[in-house]
Amino acid sequence: MNPDSENFDSLRQLLALKRHEVPPPGYFNRLPRDIMARIKAGDIGDELGANPSWFQRFLSVFDIKPVFAGAFGTAVCAFLVSGVISSEHTPAFAADTSTPVDPLANNFPSGLTDSKEFVSASNSAPIISLFDQPSLQAAPVVDRQFYYPSGN
Amino acid sequence: MREATLTMTESISGKSGDAVNRAAVAQADPAAVDETELVQRARKGDLGAYDQLIQRYQERIYATVCHMTSNHEDANDLTQEAFIKGHQALKSFKGGSSFYTWVYRIAVNKTINFLKQRKNRSQMSLNDIDFNAEHDPDLVALISDKNPRREAGLTELQEKLNEGMQKLSEPHRLVVALHDVQGLSHEEIAKIMGCNIGTVRSRLFYARQQLQGFLADYLK
Numbered sequence: 001m002n003p004d005s006e007n008f009d010s011l012r013q014l015l016a017l018k019r020h021e022v023p024p025p026g027y028f029n030r031l032p033r034d035i036m037a038r039i040k041a042g043d044i045g046d047e048l049g050a051n052p053s054w055f056q057r058f059l060s061v062f063d064i065k066p067v068f069a070g071a072f073g074t075a076v077c078a079f080l081v082s083g084v085i086s087s088e089h090t091p092a093f094a095a096d097t098s099t100p101v102d103p104l105a106n107n108f109p110s111g112l113t114d115s116k117e118f119v120s121a122s123n124s125a126p127i128i129s130l131f132d133q134p135s136l137q138a139a140p141v142v143d144r145q146f147y148y149p150s151g152n
Numbered sequence: 153m154r155e156a157t158l159t160m161t162e163s164i165s166g167k168s169g170d171a172v173n174r175a176a177v178a179q180a181d182p183a184a185v186d187e188t189e190l191v192q193r194a195r196k197g198d199l200g201a202y203d204q205l206i207q208r209y210q211e212r213i214y215a216t217v218c219h220m221t222s223n224h225e226d227a228n229d230l231t232q233e234a235f236i237k238g239h240q241a242l243k244s245f246k247g248g249s250s251f252y253t254w255v256y257r258i259a260v261n262k263t264i265n266f267l268k269q270r271k272n273r274s275q276m277s278l279n280d281i282d283f284n285a286e287h288d289p290d291l292v293a294l295i296s297d298k299n300p301r302r303e304a305g306l307t308e309l310q311e312k313l314n315e316g317m318q319k320l321s322e323p324h325r326l327v328v329a330l331h332d333v334q335g336l337s338h339e340e341i342a343k344i345m346g347c348n349i350g351t352v353r354s355r356l357f358y359a360r361q362q363l364q365g366f367l368a369d370y371l372k
Contacts, residue, residue, distance in 0.1 A: 008360045010364075011371060014313055014371065015328070016288055016290035017281065017306065018314075018329075018333045019288075020281045021281060021310070022282045023218075023224060023279050032210060036199060036206070038236055
């Protein structure tokens with residue numbers, strides 16, 4: 001498909017008209033002066049404002065080379081994908097939560113843990129308080145019957 | 153100087169695909185040789201050197217942006233911003249391409265971003281047509297045809313042509329503006345747009361096809 005080989009002669013003749021469009025007289029004498037004045041004044045363009053933030057400066061790089069935008073997007077995607085993949089390949093002991101692991105089990109000498117006097121710190125017995133715990137539950141009512149000796 | 157530049161631009165843009173002619177013109181023009189020197193001086197803070205670079209390329213940059221926007225004020229703003237951005241980013245210019253291609257790319261990217269934001273409002277503010285248009289062989293051939301549909305004046309043709317251009321997508325409009333109006337070669341357009349030559353060719357083909365459909369009443 002060669003665009004030059006097609007019959008676009010009339011169209012190209014018409015497009016020649018655009019080559020004759022001219023800006024107002026003297027425009028190209030003023031334009032360099034305007035640009036240089038803005039450069040000397042430290043103007044950095046309408047879209048950025050006077051004091052661009054680091055983020056605006058970062059975005060302005062994409063104006064010059066849009067390929068950076070693609071590269072940045074690709075890098076972010078690659079980072080996310082690698083994060084997902086690495087999270088799926090975490091060690092088995094961390095993923096296996098069915099059996100609780102005693103964190104102190106391997107931190108004592110074997111002789112000490114084998115002895116009968118050894119009391120594990122991970123006692124699962126309910127904690128008994130030294131004080132009575134207040135309770136809102138009503139005490140069960142006990143039906144008592146009184147017997148009087150006959151003959152009185 | 154402006155007339156000389158215009159003459160050179162017209163001689164360049166008159167025929168498409170004449171990169172060889174352009175290279176010959178560049179070699180013959182001593183000013184074209186020291187572009188590298190001007191860039192080096194501008195990078196060191198010489199504003200006069202950058203001013204010369206602006207004067208050298210302002211017309212082509214402005215024309216391209218104006219063909220894209222069909223609005224003089226927008227084209228003026230975007231051309232200024234492109235050169236200001238070019239000055240700021242000069243230190244990042246490695247010289248892998250010519251300064252001309254590089255600043256062209258900045259202008260084109262700015263224009264496309266602007267047009268995407270401007271989607272909902274499109275007001276045309278067309279420039280005047282110079283008196284040379286009446287003597288342009290292409291236009292003479294077009295207007296002197298006896299077809300009654302072509303009795304429209306140059307101004308009406310210009311308006312319809314710009315309306316048709318605005319109906320194209322930005323990439324399609326850009327290739328038409330750069331190739332058929334500015335006269336850049338496929339290779340140069342590919343460098344400016346950051347795509348391969350095949351993409352440029354296919355975009356040019358479909359853009360011309362669409363434009364021909366829009367302007368059918370004013371063509372054969």
